[in-house]
Amino acid sequence: MDAAFDPRPLFLRSLGQLEKLLTSLAPAHLEKPTPCQEYNLRMLLSHTIGAIHRIAYIGEGGRGMDLPAQVGEVADTDWTGAAARVRARATAAWAEDAKLDREVEVPWGLATGRIALSGYVMETVTHSWDIAQVIAPEAELDEELALAALGIAQQVLPADRRGPEVPFGAVQPVPADADAYTRLAGWLGRSL
Template sequence: MDRTFDPRPVLLSALDQLEKLAARLDPARLDRPTPCTEYDLRALLGHTLGAVHRIAYVGEGGRGMDLPAAAGAIEDADWGGAFGRSRDRLAAAWADAAKLDREVEVPWGRVPGRVALGGYVMEVVTHTWDIAQVIDPEGELDEELGHMALGIAQKVLPAAPRGGELPFGDVQPVPADADVHTRLAGWLGRKV
Protein backbone atom coordinates (compact mmCIF):
# COMPACT_ATOMS: atom_id res chain seq x y z
CA MET A 1 0.00 0.00 0.00
CA ASP A 2 1.25 3.49 -0.84
CA ARG A 3 3.07 4.92 2.19
CA THR A 4 1.38 8.29 1.65
CA PHE A 5 -2.17 6.92 1.40
CA ASP A 6 -4.35 7.99 4.32
CA PRO A 7 -7.24 5.53 4.53
CA ARG A 8 -8.98 7.34 7.40
CA PRO A 9 -11.20 9.64 5.32
CA VAL A 10 -12.13 6.75 3.03
CA LEU A 11 -13.06 4.49 5.95
CA LEU A 12 -15.07 7.25 7.61
CA SER A 13 -16.95 7.87 4.34
CA ALA A 14 -17.62 4.14 4.07
CA LEU A 15 -19.02 4.17 7.60
CA ASP A 16 -21.18 7.19 6.81
CA GLN A 17 -22.64 5.27 3.87
CA LEU A 18 -23.24 2.18 6.01
CA GLU A 19 -24.83 4.21 8.80
CA LYS A 20 -27.33 5.76 6.34
CA LEU A 21 -28.12 2.36 4.85
CA ALA A 22 -28.59 0.74 8.27
CA ALA A 23 -30.85 3.59 9.38
CA ARG A 24 -33.29 2.59 6.59
CA LEU A 25 -33.44 -1.03 7.75
CA ASP A 26 -36.85 -2.67 8.06
CA PRO A 27 -36.36 -4.91 11.13
CA ALA A 28 -38.56 -7.55 9.48
CA ARG A 29 -35.60 -8.27 7.16
CA LEU A 30 -33.06 -9.04 9.91
CA ASP A 31 -33.34 -12.81 9.53
CA ARG A 32 -32.92 -12.81 5.73
CA PRO A 33 -29.84 -14.37 4.11
CA THR A 34 -27.07 -12.22 2.64
CA PRO A 35 -24.57 -12.79 -0.17
CA CYS A 36 -22.01 -13.38 2.59
CA THR A 37 -23.48 -16.85 3.04
CA GLU A 38 -22.25 -17.55 6.56
CA TYR A 39 -24.36 -14.66 7.91
CA ASP A 40 -27.99 -13.63 7.88
CA LEU A 41 -28.56 -9.86 7.92
CA ARG A 42 -28.60 -9.49 11.72
CA ALA A 43 -25.40 -11.52 12.09
CA LEU A 44 -23.66 -9.64 9.26
CA LEU A 45 -24.60 -6.27 10.74
CA GLY A 46 -23.22 -7.48 14.08
CA HIS A 47 -20.04 -8.83 12.48
CA THR A 48 -19.42 -5.59 10.59
CA LEU A 49 -20.13 -3.43 13.65
CA GLY A 50 -17.81 -5.63 15.71
CA ALA A 51 -15.09 -5.25 13.07
CA VAL A 52 -15.37 -1.45 13.26
CA HIS A 53 -15.08 -1.56 17.05
CA ARG A 54 -12.10 -3.91 16.67
CA ILE A 55 -10.13 -1.52 14.44
CA ALA A 56 -11.09 1.39 16.71
CA TYR A 57 -9.73 -0.62 19.65
CA VAL A 58 -6.52 -1.20 17.70
CA GLY A 59 -6.24 2.57 17.19
CA GLU A 60 -6.68 2.99 20.94
CA GLY A 61 -3.64 0.75 21.48
CA GLY A 62 -5.27 -2.69 21.77
CA ARG A 63 -4.54 -5.96 19.98
CA GLY A 64 -6.96 -6.82 17.19
CA MET A 65 -7.53 -10.36 18.41
CA ASP A 66 -8.60 -9.17 21.88
CA LEU A 67 -12.07 -8.30 20.56
CA PRO A 68 -14.36 -10.50 18.48
CA ALA A 69 -15.64 -9.16 15.18
CA ALA A 70 -19.16 -9.29 16.57
CA ALA A 71 -21.45 -6.85 18.34
CA GLY A 72 -23.53 -7.54 21.39
CA ALA A 73 -27.27 -7.11 21.38
CA ILE A 74 -28.41 -4.14 19.30
CA GLU A 75 -32.02 -3.01 19.28
CA ASP A 76 -33.63 -3.78 15.94
CA ALA A 77 -34.30 -0.09 15.23
CA ASP A 78 -30.84 1.16 16.36
CA TRP A 79 -28.44 -0.27 13.79
CA GLY A 80 -27.92 3.15 12.16
CA GLY A 81 -27.19 4.71 15.56
CA ALA A 82 -24.84 1.86 16.47
CA PHE A 83 -22.82 2.42 13.29
CA GLY A 84 -22.75 6.17 13.94
CA ARG A 85 -21.34 5.61 17.42
CA SER A 86 -18.74 3.16 16.09
CA ARG A 87 -17.71 5.71 13.45
CA ASP A 88 -17.20 8.35 16.15
CA ARG A 89 -15.09 5.94 18.21
CA LEU A 90 -12.97 5.04 15.18
CA ALA A 91 -12.44 8.71 14.24
CA ALA A 92 -11.25 9.54 17.77
CA ALA A 93 -9.03 6.44 18.00
CA TRP A 94 -7.21 7.20 14.76
CA ALA A 95 -7.16 11.02 14.93
CA ASP A 96 -3.36 11.08 15.41
CA ALA A 97 -1.79 10.67 11.95
CA ALA A 98 1.37 9.24 13.55
CA LYS A 99 -0.59 6.03 14.19
CA LEU A 100 -0.72 5.35 10.45
CA ASP A 101 2.92 4.30 10.44
CA ARG A 102 2.95 2.43 13.77
CA GLU A 103 2.89 -1.35 13.73
CA VAL A 104 -0.45 -2.70 14.94
CA GLU A 105 -1.74 -6.20 15.42
CA VAL A 106 -4.82 -7.21 13.44
CA PRO A 107 -6.20 -10.68 12.63
CA TRP A 108 -3.94 -11.05 9.58
CA GLY A 109 -0.70 -10.07 11.35
CA ARG A 110 1.41 -7.10 12.41
CA VAL A 111 1.19 -4.31 9.86
CA PRO A 112 1.43 -0.51 9.75
CA GLY A 113 -1.76 1.25 10.83
CA ARG A 114 -2.46 2.49 7.31
CA VAL A 115 -2.41 -1.09 5.99
CA ALA A 116 -4.73 -2.25 8.76
CA LEU A 117 -7.17 0.57 8.05
CA GLY A 118 -7.02 -0.22 4.33
CA GLY A 119 -8.09 -3.78 5.10
CA TYR A 120 -11.06 -2.44 7.01
CA VAL A 121 -12.00 -0.16 4.08
CA MET A 122 -12.24 -3.31 1.99
CA GLU A 123 -14.27 -5.10 4.68
CA VAL A 124 -16.73 -2.28 5.37
CA VAL A 125 -17.36 -1.46 1.70
CA THR A 126 -17.82 -5.13 0.80
CA HIS A 127 -20.16 -5.84 3.69
CA THR A 128 -22.09 -2.66 2.88
CA TRP A 129 -22.77 -4.18 -0.54
CA ASP A 130 -23.83 -7.46 1.11
CA ILE A 131 -26.13 -5.57 3.49
CA ALA A 132 -27.55 -3.41 0.70
CA GLN A 133 -28.62 -6.53 -1.20
CA VAL A 134 -31.12 -7.14 1.61
CA ILE A 135 -32.03 -3.60 2.71
CA ASP A 136 -32.11 -1.78 -0.63
CA PRO A 137 -30.92 -3.87 -3.61
CA GLU A 138 -31.87 -1.16 -6.11
CA GLY A 139 -30.12 1.62 -4.19
CA GLU A 140 -26.87 3.15 -5.33
CA LEU A 141 -23.63 2.84 -3.43
CA ASP A 142 -20.71 5.27 -3.69
CA GLU A 143 -18.66 4.25 -6.74
CA GLU A 144 -15.50 5.94 -5.51
CA LEU A 145 -15.59 3.86 -2.33
CA GLY A 146 -16.13 0.76 -4.44
CA HIS A 147 -13.10 1.58 -6.61
CA MET A 148 -10.94 2.19 -3.52
CA ALA A 149 -12.00 -1.12 -1.94
CA LEU A 150 -11.55 -3.07 -5.18
CA GLY A 151 -8.08 -1.58 -5.66
CA ILE A 152 -7.11 -2.62 -2.14
CA ALA A 153 -8.58 -6.10 -2.59
CA GLN A 154 -6.71 -6.68 -5.85
CA LYS A 155 -3.43 -5.57 -4.24
CA VAL A 156 -3.68 -7.66 -1.08
CA LEU A 157 -5.62 -10.75 -2.16
CA PRO A 158 -4.24 -13.04 -4.83
CA ALA A 159 -6.68 -14.29 -7.46
CA ALA A 160 -5.51 -17.81 -6.59
CA PRO A 161 -4.97 -19.84 -4.56
CA ARG A 162 -7.71 -19.13 -2.06
CA GLY A 163 -8.97 -21.04 0.94
CA GLY A 164 -7.15 -22.31 4.01
CA GLU A 165 -6.22 -19.34 6.20
CA LEU A 166 -7.52 -16.92 3.55
CA PRO A 167 -11.22 -16.38 4.38
CA PHE A 168 -12.31 -15.74 0.80
CA GLY A 169 -13.70 -18.06 -1.83
CA ASP A 170 -12.45 -18.29 -5.39
CA VAL A 171 -12.88 -15.23 -7.59
CA GLN A 172 -16.34 -15.45 -9.16
CA PRO A 173 -17.22 -14.39 -12.69
CA VAL A 174 -19.27 -11.22 -13.06
CA PRO A 175 -20.95 -9.73 -16.14
CA ALA A 176 -18.65 -7.61 -18.31
CA ASP A 177 -20.77 -4.53 -17.60
CA ALA A 178 -20.97 -5.12 -13.83
CA ASP A 179 -20.74 -2.12 -11.54
CA VAL A 180 -17.68 -1.75 -9.31
CA HIS A 181 -19.39 -3.14 -6.19
CA THR A 182 -20.42 -6.28 -8.05
CA ARG A 183 -16.85 -6.66 -9.34
CA LEU A 184 -15.59 -6.27 -5.76
CA ALA A 185 -18.05 -8.89 -4.54
CA GLY A 186 -16.94 -11.29 -7.28
CA TRP A 187 -13.24 -10.71 -6.48
CA LEU A 188 -13.95 -11.60 -2.86
CA GLY A 189 -15.73 -14.81 -3.83
CA ARG A 190 -19.38 -13.77 -3.72
CA LYS A 191 -21.62 -15.49 -6.26
CA VAL A 192 -23.36 -12.63 -8.01
Protein backbone atom coordinates in the same frame (compact mmCIF):
# COMPACT_ATOMS: atom_id res chain seq x y z
CA MET B 1 0.36 0.16 -1.16
CA ASP B 2 1.64 3.74 -1.41
CA ALA B 3 3.48 4.69 1.79
CA ALA B 4 1.79 8.12 1.72
CA PHE B 5 -1.75 6.77 1.23
CA ASP B 6 -4.12 7.93 3.96
CA PRO B 7 -7.08 5.52 4.15
CA ARG B 8 -8.95 7.56 6.78
CA PRO B 9 -11.05 9.66 4.38
CA LEU B 10 -12.20 6.50 2.57
CA PHE B 11 -12.83 4.73 5.86
CA LEU B 12 -14.95 7.59 7.18
CA ARG B 13 -16.88 7.74 3.89
CA SER B 14 -17.51 4.00 4.14
CA LEU B 15 -18.81 4.41 7.69
CA GLY B 16 -21.06 7.27 6.59
CA GLN B 17 -22.40 5.17 3.73
CA LEU B 18 -23.12 2.27 6.10
CA GLU B 19 -24.91 4.55 8.55
CA LYS B 20 -27.04 6.07 5.78
CA LEU B 21 -27.86 2.63 4.40
CA LEU B 22 -29.06 1.45 7.80
CA THR B 23 -31.74 4.15 7.88
CA SER B 24 -33.65 1.87 5.45
CA LEU B 25 -33.44 -1.12 7.79
CA ALA B 26 -36.69 -2.59 9.10
CA PRO B 27 -36.76 -5.27 11.83
CA ALA B 28 -38.38 -7.65 9.31
CA HIS B 29 -35.10 -7.64 7.33
CA LEU B 30 -32.96 -8.97 10.18
CA GLU B 31 -33.51 -12.71 9.67
CA LYS B 32 -33.12 -12.62 5.87
CA PRO B 33 -30.15 -14.29 4.15
CA THR B 34 -27.31 -12.18 2.75
CA PRO B 35 -24.78 -12.64 -0.08
CA CYS B 36 -22.28 -13.36 2.70
CA GLN B 37 -23.59 -16.91 2.95
CA GLU B 38 -22.61 -17.72 6.53
CA TYR B 39 -24.63 -14.78 7.88
CA ASN B 40 -28.25 -13.69 7.99
CA LEU B 41 -28.62 -9.91 8.14
CA ARG B 42 -28.63 -9.66 11.96
CA MET B 43 -25.43 -11.72 12.13
CA LEU B 44 -23.82 -9.71 9.32
CA LEU B 45 -24.67 -6.42 11.01
CA SER B 46 -23.20 -7.73 14.26
CA HIS B 47 -20.04 -8.79 12.42
CA THR B 48 -19.73 -5.52 10.48
CA ILE B 49 -20.24 -3.23 13.48
CA GLY B 50 -18.01 -5.53 15.55
CA ALA B 51 -15.24 -5.37 12.94
CA ILE B 52 -15.38 -1.57 13.04
CA HIS B 53 -15.14 -1.68 16.84
CA ARG B 54 -12.13 -3.96 16.40
CA ILE B 55 -10.27 -1.53 14.12
CA ALA B 56 -11.18 1.32 16.48
CA TYR B 57 -9.75 -0.71 19.36
CA ILE B 58 -6.60 -1.32 17.32
CA GLY B 59 -6.33 2.44 16.73
CA GLU B 60 -6.67 2.94 20.48
CA GLY B 61 -3.65 0.67 20.99
CA GLY B 62 -5.31 -2.73 21.38
CA ARG B 63 -4.45 -6.02 19.70
CA GLY B 64 -6.83 -7.18 16.96
CA MET B 65 -7.60 -10.61 18.35
CA ASP B 66 -8.45 -9.26 21.81
CA LEU B 67 -11.85 -8.14 20.56
CA PRO B 68 -14.32 -10.30 18.60
CA ALA B 69 -15.57 -9.02 15.25
CA GLN B 70 -19.14 -8.97 16.49
CA VAL B 71 -21.25 -6.94 18.87
CA GLY B 72 -23.56 -8.16 21.58
CA GLU B 73 -27.26 -7.42 21.70
CA VAL B 74 -28.45 -4.48 19.62
CA ALA B 75 -32.12 -3.56 19.64
CA ASP B 76 -33.80 -4.26 16.32
CA THR B 77 -34.46 -0.53 15.90
CA ASP B 78 -30.98 0.68 16.99
CA TRP B 79 -28.63 -0.49 14.24
CA THR B 80 -28.32 3.06 12.88
CA GLY B 81 -27.43 4.22 16.40
CA ALA B 82 -24.89 1.40 16.74
CA ALA B 83 -23.29 2.51 13.46
CA ALA B 84 -23.18 6.15 14.58
CA ARG B 85 -21.56 5.21 17.89
CA VAL B 86 -18.88 3.05 16.31
CA ARG B 87 -18.22 5.73 13.69
CA ALA B 88 -17.53 8.26 16.47
CA ARG B 89 -15.24 5.78 18.23
CA ALA B 90 -13.28 4.91 15.07
CA THR B 91 -12.94 8.56 14.06
CA ALA B 92 -11.43 9.43 17.44
CA ALA B 93 -9.22 6.32 17.51
CA TRP B 94 -7.55 7.12 14.17
CA ALA B 95 -7.41 10.95 14.39
CA GLU B 96 -3.67 11.09 15.11
CA ASP B 97 -1.59 11.00 11.89
CA ALA B 98 1.30 9.12 13.53
CA LYS B 99 -0.93 6.08 14.06
CA LEU B 100 -0.89 5.38 10.33
CA ASP B 101 2.78 4.42 10.42
CA ARG B 102 2.79 2.54 13.73
CA GLU B 103 2.90 -1.23 13.65
CA VAL B 104 -0.36 -2.75 14.85
CA GLU B 105 -1.57 -6.29 15.38
CA VAL B 106 -4.53 -7.25 13.23
CA PRO B 107 -6.14 -10.69 12.90
CA TRP B 108 -3.95 -11.51 9.90
CA GLY B 109 -0.64 -10.45 11.53
CA LEU B 110 1.41 -7.30 11.97
CA ALA B 111 0.90 -4.31 9.70
CA THR B 112 1.19 -0.56 9.73
CA GLY B 113 -1.93 1.30 10.78
CA ARG B 114 -2.23 2.50 7.18
CA ILE B 115 -2.45 -1.06 5.84
CA ALA B 116 -4.67 -2.27 8.68
CA LEU B 117 -7.16 0.54 8.18
CA SER B 118 -7.14 -0.06 4.41
CA GLY B 119 -8.21 -3.65 5.08
CA TYR B 120 -11.16 -2.37 7.07
CA VAL B 121 -12.12 -0.01 4.23
CA MET B 122 -12.41 -3.13 2.08
CA GLU B 123 -14.37 -4.94 4.79
CA THR B 124 -16.82 -2.10 5.45
CA VAL B 125 -17.45 -1.32 1.78
CA THR B 126 -17.95 -4.99 0.91
CA HIS B 127 -20.34 -5.66 3.77
CA SER B 128 -22.25 -2.47 2.97
CA TRP B 129 -22.92 -3.96 -0.46
CA ASP B 130 -23.98 -7.25 1.19
CA ILE B 131 -26.33 -5.34 3.49
CA ALA B 132 -27.74 -3.25 0.65
CA GLN B 133 -28.68 -6.39 -1.28
CA VAL B 134 -31.09 -7.23 1.55
CA ILE B 135 -32.51 -3.90 2.68
CA ALA B 136 -32.17 -1.56 -0.31
CA PRO B 137 -30.99 -3.26 -3.52
CA GLU B 138 -31.92 -0.11 -5.44
CA ALA B 139 -29.67 2.11 -3.27
CA GLU B 140 -26.99 4.00 -5.12
CA LEU B 141 -23.77 3.19 -3.34
CA ASP B 142 -20.59 5.27 -3.63
CA GLU B 143 -18.82 3.91 -6.72
CA GLU B 144 -15.49 5.53 -5.75
CA LEU B 145 -15.53 3.60 -2.48
CA ALA B 146 -16.04 0.35 -4.38
CA LEU B 147 -13.20 1.15 -6.78
CA ALA B 148 -10.88 1.92 -3.87
CA ALA B 149 -11.93 -1.23 -2.00
CA LEU B 150 -11.45 -3.32 -5.15
CA GLY B 151 -7.93 -1.90 -5.58
CA ILE B 152 -7.13 -2.76 -1.96
CA ALA B 153 -8.62 -6.25 -2.33
CA GLN B 154 -6.60 -6.95 -5.46
CA GLN B 155 -3.40 -5.91 -3.68
CA VAL B 156 -3.90 -7.78 -0.41
CA LEU B 157 -5.89 -10.77 -1.64
CA PRO B 158 -4.48 -12.12 -4.91
CA ALA B 159 -6.70 -14.49 -6.85
CA ASP B 160 -4.22 -17.36 -6.51
CA ARG B 161 -3.97 -17.18 -2.70
CA ARG B 162 -7.30 -18.62 -1.68
CA GLY B 163 -7.72 -21.63 0.49
CA PRO B 164 -9.14 -22.94 3.76
CA GLU B 165 -7.19 -20.43 5.88
CA VAL B 166 -8.43 -17.45 3.83
CA PRO B 167 -12.02 -16.36 4.55
CA PHE B 168 -12.76 -15.62 0.90
CA GLY B 169 -13.81 -17.98 -1.85
CA ALA B 170 -12.39 -18.22 -5.34
CA VAL B 171 -12.84 -15.20 -7.58
CA GLN B 172 -16.24 -15.40 -9.28
CA PRO B 173 -16.80 -14.33 -12.88
CA VAL B 174 -18.68 -11.09 -13.45
CA PRO B 175 -19.96 -9.48 -16.65
CA ALA B 176 -17.42 -7.34 -18.51
CA ASP B 177 -19.58 -4.24 -17.96
CA ALA B 178 -20.19 -4.90 -14.24
CA ASP B 179 -20.14 -1.97 -11.84
CA ALA B 180 -17.38 -1.67 -9.24
CA TYR B 181 -19.46 -3.24 -6.44
CA THR B 182 -20.23 -6.30 -8.54
CA ARG B 183 -16.54 -6.62 -9.47
CA LEU B 184 -15.59 -6.28 -5.79
CA ALA B 185 -18.14 -8.89 -4.76
CA GLY B 186 -16.88 -11.27 -7.45
CA TRP B 187 -13.24 -10.70 -6.45
CA LEU B 188 -14.10 -11.58 -2.86
CA GLY B 189 -15.83 -14.79 -3.92
CA ARG B 190 -19.48 -13.80 -3.67
CA SER B 191 -21.80 -15.85 -5.85
CA LEU B 192 -23.68 -13.41 -8.02
